[in-house]
Amino acid sequence: NAGVTQTPKFRVLKTGQSMTLLCAQDMNHEYMYWYRQDPGMGLRLIHYSVGEGTTAKGEVPDGYNVSRLKKQNFLLGLESAAPSQTSVYFCASIPGGPIPYNEQFFGPGTRLTVL
Amino acid sequence: GDSVTQMEGPVTLSEEAFLTINCTYTATGYPSLFWYVQYPGEGLQLLLKATKADDKGSNKGFEATYRKETTSFHLEKGSVQVSDSAVYFCALSANNDMRFGAGTRLTVKP
Numbered sequence: 001n002a003g004v005t006q007t008p009k010f011r012v013l014k015t016g017q018s019m020t021l022l023c024a025q026d027m028n029h030e031y032m033y034w035y036r037q038d039p040g041m042g043l044r045l046i047h048y049s050v051g052e053g054t055t056a057k058g059e060v061p062d063g064y065n066v067s068r069l070k071k072q073n074f075l076l077g078l079e080s081a082a083p084s085q086t087s088v089y090f091c092a093s094i095p096g097g098p099i100p101y102n103e104q105f106f107g108p109g110t111r112l113t114v115l
Numbered sequence: 116g117d118s119v120t121q122m123e124g125p126v127t128l129s130e131e132a133f134l135t136i137n138c139t140y141t142a143t144g145y146p147s148l149f150w151y152v153q154y155p156g157e158g159l160q161l162l163l164k165a166t167k168a169d170d171k172g173s174n175k176g177f178e179a180t181y182r183k184e185t186t187s188f189h190l191e192k193g194s195v196q197v198s199d200s201a202v203y204f205c206a207l208s209a210n211n212d213m214r215f216g217a218g219t220r221l222t223v224k225p
Binding site: 004033035040041042043044045048058059090092103104106107108109 | 119149156157158159160161164204212213214215216217218
């Protein structure tokens with residue numbers, strides 16, 4: 001099992017450009033999450049999904065969109081990138097069920113720089 | 116809303132020293148509590164967890180006890196090693212999301 005993988009690992013964008021980050025998991029997990037990690041702020045939840053075809057907003061959703069067309073994939077889109085979106089992005093998943101009882105499995109991260 | 120506060124770093128210790136990283140939380144319900152570790156260039160890995168009051172989580176010599184009366188979940192290790200150098204995150208989980216502390220960078224010197 002590859003676990004949780006993220007594509008790409010690094011990306012540099014210019015302000016106003018768009019891009020999509022891909023998260024894939026091969027563990028048949030129901031729940032998937034997108035976080036951003038900024039210095040001194042820990043991880044903040046952007047969006048999450050509790051199953052194929054569902055998405056919900058997290059703590060910092062503005063400027064991002066997501067889609068979960070297939071159970072194993074969770075896409076994070078930036079329609080018009082801004083320098084404030086420079087960050088490291090992590091995807092995570094859990095098997096399902098009541099979240100308090102499940103650890104999250106994390107991908108290796110995508111480092112995004114917006115100039 | 117729910118939140119986690121952990122001691123600011125960085126923390127620098129000598130090998131075999133005792134480690135404590137403080138973590139306190141605010142939650143309206145009864146969250147589960149976690150410690151994650153992040154090694155350079157990698158994602159977060161679960162270190163230990165506790166799902167109810169007075170539970171003790173332990174792994175790799177690290178321990179943390181869920182203290183409801185003090186709303187705390189402090190991480191401890193009796194004797195740190197160079198290989199423990201990493202960033203440690205305290206987190207709580209309630210409802211449908213997880214909240215993380217800011218992270219504490221630990222450096223252990225030989």
